[in-house]
Amino acid sequence: MTKKVFYEDTKIVDFTGTVVECTADDKKKGYWVVLDQTAFFPEEGGQSADKGTLGGQEVLDVQIKNDIISHLVKVPFEGGSTIEGHVDYERRFDFMQQHSGEHIISGLLHTHYGFTNVGFHLSEREVTLDMDGVISLENLREIEAMANRIIWQNLPVYATFPSKENLATMQYRSKIEIEGDVRIVEIPGVDTCACCAPHVASTGEIGLLKVLKVQSHRGGVRITIACGGRALKDYSSKIDICDEVGTKLSVPEERILTALEKVQNDFATLKYTANELTGQLLAEQVKSLPAPSECANALLFVALNNNLAIRNTVNTLTESYPGYCGIFAGNEETGYTYIIGSKEKDCREMAAILREKLSAKGGGTAPMIQGNVTATKENIKNIFNAL
Ligand SMILES: [Zn+2]
Known part of the structure; x- marks a missing residue:
């Protein structure tokens, strides 16, 4: 059984340990080192392991099995030797802020x-907790406010190993039958929970708790939170986004939403106008086509690419022309996007010909196909004339 230095004091990050065992792991291309004692918290209870160094080497992973903690390193250590360890405290403290915050909100x-x-997951990237009931974001905001009041009260966070007798009379969360001593983490009047992880000494150290997201999950909810430094970072990044959007819209932060709605409305109006104008332009071009009695196919080249207007015009053309009705938008240099329709012909056959003769891309159904092609007007015309 490895002596867990992090249970004595979470602030001890420099320690020395004697190598009890060192085993090669070919798969991981490294060595698992067991010490008589360690300050490294292993991957346990949904929380990622501590990071840091052992004997100057980077610790790549820390695992626990049967109360024995193993550290993964690249180079072996000799059994019986004494080595110095160092835990990355900034990361440890960040994890403690998140984990203690999670206890408050779960409690x-x-x-x-x-x-x-x-369910609980704590990594460098995110903190999520899964609850077995459904709660709205509005109600969760009330819980969040309560959690922050508890943080500001700076209540102590106790971690103890009660005797079996005391434990039997205690009310606590995360009650599962486990071998050996049960560690209880208590925030008086707020929460009591069985937990193996390092925690802050008092709630004030959490600083701030922010609910970032709540989503449905297996009949309950998954809540994403950020505490302390992470919450601050998240706040900063959101201010940066607001600033950038405000600058782009030329309005102060409080008018972003109104300005955005105006942009959306303006855009919808412009899109409608563009469709109408392109439709009118296409209608003018349609007048220059040979009559259906002279030519069964209709083929137009246009510079503007407006999918809706082009599709509508193709549909109109198929009412009078029995053959293939195609509109190619673009130019010979950068290529054309095309829509081809027909009431009587199978457009998929046309798609096959365009693919074969002009290496065109695209496809669709018998009444209509669309795609793109880089070819000369002459070559496209020749295909239409030959059909
Ligand atoms: Zn916990």
Whole structure:
């Protein structure tokens, strides 16, 4: 059994340990080192392992099995030798802020809604907790406010190993039958929970707790939170985004939404106008086509690419022309996007010909195909004339 220095004091990050065992792991291309004691918290209970160095080497992973903690390193250490370890405290403290914050919010959801935490994940990237009940974001905001009041009260966070007798009389979350001593983390009056991880000494160290997201998950909800430094970072990045959007819209932050709605309305109006004008332009070009009695196919080249207007015109053309009705938008240099329709012909056959003769891309159904092609007007015309 490895002596866990992080249970004595979470702030001890420099320590020395004696190598009890060092085993090669070919798959991981490294060595698992067991020490008599360690300050490294292993991957456990949904939380990623601590990072840092052992004997100056980077610790790549830390695992626990049967109360024995193993550290993965690249180079072996001799059994019986004494080595120095160093845990990355900035990362440890960040994890403690997140984990203690999670206990507060899970505790409050348990007390006020009777929910049980059924999943927890804490990594460098995110903190999520899964609850077995459904709660709205509005109600969660009330819980968030309560959690922050608890943080500002700077309540102590106790971690103890109660005797079997005391434990039997205690009310706590995360009650599962486990071998050996059960570690209880308690925030008086707020939450009592069985937990193996390092925690802050008092709630004030969490600083701030922010709910970032709540989504449906397996009949309950998955809540994403950020605490302390992470919440601050998230706040900063959101201010940067607001600033950037405000600058682009030329309005102060509080008018971003109104300005955005105006942009959306203006865009819809412009899009409608563009469709109408392109439609009129296409109608003018249609007048220059030979009559259906002279030529069964209709072929037009246009500079503007307006999918809706082009599609509508193709549909109109198929009412009078029995052959293939195609509109190619673009130019010979950068290529054309095309829509071809027909009431009587199978357009998929046309798609096959365009693919074969002009290496065109695209496809669709018998009444209509669309795609793109880089070819000369002459070559496209020749294909239409030959059909
Ligand atoms: Zn915990």
